[in-house]
Amino acid sequence: MQLLLYENDKNNVAFIGLIDYYGSVFFVYYISNGVLYELGIINSDQPDVENVGFKETTFDVYKEGNEIKIIVYLGKKQTQTLYFKI
DSSP states (O other): OEEEEEEETTEEEEEEEEEOSSEEEEEEEEEETTEEEEEEEEEEEOTTHHHHOOOOEEEEEEEETTEEEEEEEETTEEEEEEEEEO
16 A cells, blocks of 8 residues: 655645555545545556556645646656546
8 A cells, every 4th residue: 555645735646555456546635724535446457567667546636726737658658637526
């Protein structure tokens, strides 16, 4: 299991990740003023892992108005851009 926390002033985005060789699942939460909100789930598959090896999943997180924008990377390649309403 992996826990990631992205902090910005009083607002935080937390990822709880279940990491597997063939893919990972991240449960995403938004924390604001001490209140926890569930944003959603991000799946990150590991295509062709047996030939190229395991690649780390990383994120860029931005707050844009009433949305959280999350860009997902596998290795260094962008794989998804997701928007969550807050």
